[in-house]
Amino acid sequence: MYFDTIIAGFGGQGVLFMGNLMAYAAMEAGRQVTFMPVYGVEMRGGTANCTVVISDRQVGSPIVHEPQAAVVMNNPSAEKFGPRVKKNGLLLVNSSLVEEQYVKARTKRILRVPSLQLAQEIGNPRLANMILLGALVELSGVVGVADMVSVLPSALDPRYHKMIPANQAALERGASFAQDNRGAV
Amino acid sequence: MAKRVMVKGNEAVAMGAIAAGCRFYFGYPITPQNEIPEYMSAELPKLGGTFIQAESEVASINMVLGAAATGARVMTSSSSPGISLKQEGMSYLCGSEIPAVIVNMSRSGPGLGGIHPSQGDYFQATRGGGHGDYRTLVLAPSTAQENYDLTMLAFDLADKYRNPVMVLGDALLGQIKEPVELKPYRKKPPAKPWALTGCAGRPSQLLKSLYLADGDLTVHNWNLFKKYQKMRQEARHELYRADDAEVILVAFGSVARILRTSVDILRDKGKKVGLLRPVTVYPFPDEAVRAAAQAAGRLMVLELNTGQMVEDVRLAVEGKAPVDFYGCPPGTIPTPEDLAREVEKMWRKGGGR
Amino acid sequence: MSAQAARKKDMELVLDRPQSLKDVPWHFCPGCHHGVIHRLVAEQIDNFGVREKCVAAASVGCSVFLYDYLDIDVLESPHGRALAVATGIKRALPDRFVFTYQGDGDLAAIGTAESIHAANRGENITVIFVNNAVYGMTGGQMAPTTLEGQVTTTSPYGRQADGMGLPIRMAEVMATLEGAAFVTRVAVDSIKNLKKARAAMKRAFEYQIKGWGFSFVEVLASCPTNWKMTPEAANARVGGEMAAYFPLGTYKDKHAPKAD
Numbered sequence: 146m147y148f149d150t151i152i153a154g155f156g157g158q159g160v161l162f163m164g165n166l167m168a169y170a171a172m173e174a175g176r177q178v179t180f181m182p183v184y185g186v187e188m189r190g191g192t193a194n195c196t197v198v199i200s201d202r203q204v205g206s207p208i209v210h211e212p213q214a215a216v217v218m219n220n221p222s223a224e225k226f227g228p229r230v231k232k233n234g235l236l237l238v239n240s241s242l243v244e245e246q247y248v249k250a251r252t253k254r255i256l257r258v259p260s261l262q263l264a265q266e267i268g269n270p271r272l273a274n275m276i277l278l279g280a281l282v283e284l285s286g287v288v289g290v291a292d293m294v295s296v297l298p299s300a301l302d303p304r305y306h307k308m309i310p311a312n313q314a315a316l317e318r319g320a321s322f323a324q325d326n327r328g329a330v
Numbered sequence: 331m332a333k334r335v336m337v338k339g340n341e342a343v344a345m346g347a348i349a350a351g352c353r354f355y356f357g358y359p360i361t362p363q364n365e366i367p368e369y370m371s372a373e374l375p376k377l378g379g380t381f382i383q384a385e386s387e388v389a390s391i392n393m394v395l396g397a398a399a400t401g402a403r404v405m406t407s408s409s410s411p412g413i414s415l416k417q418e419g420m421s422y423l424c425g426s427e428i429p430a431v432i433v434n435m436s437r438s439g440p441g442l443g444g445i446h447p448s449q450g451d452y453f454q455a456t457r458g459g460g461h462g463d464y465r466t467l468v469l470a471p472s473t474a475q476e477n478y479d480l481t482m483l484a485f486d487l488a489d490k491y492r493n494p495v496m497v498l499g500d501a502l503l504g505q506i507k508e509p510v511e512l513k514p515y516r517k518k519p520p521a522k523p524w525a526l527t528g529c530a531g532r533p534s535q536l537l538k539s540l541y542l543a544d545g546d547l548t549v550h551n552w553n554l555f556k557k558y559q560k561m562r563q564e565a566r567h568e569l570y571r572a573d574d575a576e577v578i579l580v581a582f583g584s585v586a587r588i589l590r591t592s593v594d595i596l597r598d599k600g601k602k603v604g605l606l607r608p609v610t611v612y613p614f615p616d617e618a619v620r621a622a623a624q625a626a627g628r629l630m631v632l633e634l635n636t637g638q639m640v641e642d643v644r645l646a647v648e649g650k651a652p653v654d655f656y657g658c659p660p661g662t663i664p665t666p667e668d669l670a671r672e673v674e675k676m677w678r679k680g681g682g683r
Numbered sequence: 684m685s686a687q688a689a690r691k692k693d694m695e696l697v698l699d700r701p702q703s704l705k706d707v708p709w710h711f712c713p714g715c716h717h718g719v720i721h722r723l724v725a726e727q728i729d730n731f732g733v734r735e736k737c738v739a740a741a742s743v744g745c746s747v748f749l750y751d752y753l754d755i756d757v758l759e760s761p762h763g764r765a766l767a768v769a770t771g772i773k774r775a776l777p778d779r780f781v782f783t784y785q786g787d788g789d790l791a792a793i794g795t796a797e798s799i800h801a802a803n804r805g806e807n808i809t810v811i812f813v814n815n816a817v818y819g820m821t822g823g824q825m826a827p828t829t830l831e832g833q834v835t836t837t838s839p840y841g842r843q844a845d846g847m848g849l850p851i852r853m854a855e856v857m858a859t860l861e862g863a864a865f866v867t868r869v870a871v872d873s874i875k876n877l878k879k880a881r882a883a884m885k886r887a888f889e890y891q892i893k894g895w896g897f898s899f900v901e902v903l904a905s906c907p908t909n910w911k912m913t914p915e916a917a918n919a920r921v922g923g924e925m926a927a928y929f930p931l932g933t934y935k936d937k938h939a940p941k942a943d
Contacts, residue, residue: 181505209665209666
């Protein structure tokens with residue numbers, strides 16, 4: 146089993162936490178996993194991104210040029226990473242923020258997730274990132290939403306533990322949205 | 331299996347050090363290794379240890395010199411420009427035969443350079459780096475787990491040879507996050523009768539590197555040389571899919587793990603390629619490299635610089651097999667596909683420089 | 684004359700070599716004050732009974748041979764780094780007596796950062812700072828404490844304020860730091876000053892032993908060889924020209940008994 150993904154957006158959108166949480170869950174599921182944040186100059190340029198590689202063998206490269214899946218949360222990320230997704234890969238677009246003209250890809254498997262609206266539905270617009278992560282996990286099938294929920298306490302700073310139920314709700318909402326739209330991808 | 335935790339590469343270094351009994355850390359902030367001092371500043375006080383954020387890298391390596399002279403297990407860490415400043419102290423550690431662990435999570439240069447991963451410090455690390463005729467053992471991890479394991483090993487080797495040991499990673503290995511199995515440390519650190527603890531119950535003693543009397547320094551240098559020769563037995567390497575390889579790639583650290591994937595890509599295309607990864611870059615695994623050259627008939631060296639370790643590979647091979655080189659100066663991290671493509675290019679061109 | 688020899692001759696012993704001073708001849712130049720200052724340090728090591736608890740950081744300069752004379756554990760430091768080295772020792776062995784013995788080039792030029800920051804951290808360490816206004820071991824070059832107009836091998840026309848600056852008064856600098864607990868300047872040119880120097884050493888040792896923090900004794904000393912003077916003239920310069928620019932006295936004594 147091998148899976149890799151790039152998650153990208155503005156610094157502050159929770160991009161690194163998404164990757165972190167997925168990596169934690171994969172570790173708890175007994176997988177090998179690598180989380181590689183891109184920091185520094187590029188981050189100050191407006192985008193932050195991270196690469197997560199999950200495998201049942203030792204992970205070689207933590208750097209992936211053409212990922213099997215990508216989540217793009219803003220225009221620059223859509224422009225940069227969309228076309229790099231493998232031909233039959235999965236592209237999740239944060240359609241609440243990404244304008245259609247920036248969505249370019251070789252793959253036809255593109256799901257537009259109105260993350261902000263869905264997050265508002267469950268009463269917490271700040272959890273748009275968890276909506277997208279729920280959708281990614283659901284569609285990739287590498288780890289389950291329940292696995293993600295179970296590692297929230299170790300991945301989240303204790304200061305935010307009161308947010309665990311809200312995070313769980315957002316993950317589940319994202320997953321159910323993906324389920325409902327599975328046919329499209 | 332011991333507990334697995336998800337940690338940054340830098341934190342894995344700090345955890346390995348603490349597991350090996352390091353209770354003294356002296357450092358100065360520099361990107362991209364700050365998680366090491368940050369972790370130490372939080373954890374050492376809980377263990378009755380000491381963390382000092384020194385006024386400079388120069389001061390911190392000298393605090394290491396002082397604390398290590400008392401027999402304690404001591405560490406400092408920095409990144410390339412800071413390691414340059416520590417070279418003076420490392421020369422004194424070698425000259426006075428005081429064990430300590432120095433971590434270089436190297437970044438790019440020359441000068442201020444940048445904070446990108448780089449292997450531009452290979453020469454500095456493996457050739458001593460400071461003044462005088464000396465060597466330090468240099469361990470080159472390529473995963474967060476190895477950051478943990480090799481940092482523990484570094485303390486053992488330092489004590490064994492009474493010599494500083496460097497752990498040479500880079501920005502990639504410091505920032506990466508991976509599960510690390512927290513293997514317990516079970517060894518008993520050796521007794522250190524040479525340590526300076528006050529002369530109660532024994533004659534007073536001295537640790538020094540100044541030898542002015544006729545012939546003394548010659549003897550001292552030959553003794554150090556014998557020790558460096560003995561250190562050669564610590565050479566370590568790892569082979570990946572090299573058994574039937576027609577070309578063996580040689581790389582260390584971060585680029586070696588990227589190449590592991592390149593090897594898989596090339597193997598999927600039917601190319602018989604393998605990988606030899608030096609785990610110690612000083613001592614350099616000469617024999618293993620020579621054997622690989624003999625077996626495959628051709629080596630290719632890939633580094634995140636414009637050509638440093640390739641010199642050691644060519645020295646080891648002694649001209650008996652072609653050795654190609656592909657270098658990536660800092661700025662971008664090559665992907666496995668990039669490197670696979672470069673390997674194929676060199677392959678097509680035919681052997682040698 | 685040793686105690687034994689004195690007894691044999693049936694004479695009263697009034698002064699002996701401190702036990703922590705090795706019975707070896709000095710290598711220092713005639714008229715150099717290092718020997719006297721070594722002895723003052725050795726006296727206090729004996730006085731407080733800390734010989735077996737001592738770990739000293741030797742510095743670079745003529746002071747490096749401390750370990751040839753003092754019968755204690757010594758670690759040789761790189762030039763200027765003695766106070767960083769001593770910090771490492773003291774933090775690893777807080778119950779040992781740790782001191783540095785440094786010259787002016789070591790402490791006040793190349794090691795300024797290490798000196799200031801060790802003091803500022805309030806390290807519980809004692810510093811013996813020998814100020815002889817010149818680089819001795821390297822052959823008489825200009826030091827940070829070289830006096831205005833003084834000719835050295837690298838100020839052949841005399842030190843000029845313009846472009847070279849004026850000598851640094853380290854005791855005064857150190858006294859400004861909150862972490863420094865005891866700061867004093869003494870000289871060893873006369874019996875009167877020697878007595879004061881002995882008392883200052885004792886006080887500095889006491890500071891560390893009682894855990895009161897950083898103690899700093901600046902000692903004005905001569906270097907007849909590099910000053911190109913006779914020992915007598917050099918000795919006179921210490922109490923005269925030098926003491927005029929570097930005033931003797933105690934600049935900080937945090938635990939001084941309160942006057943009623």
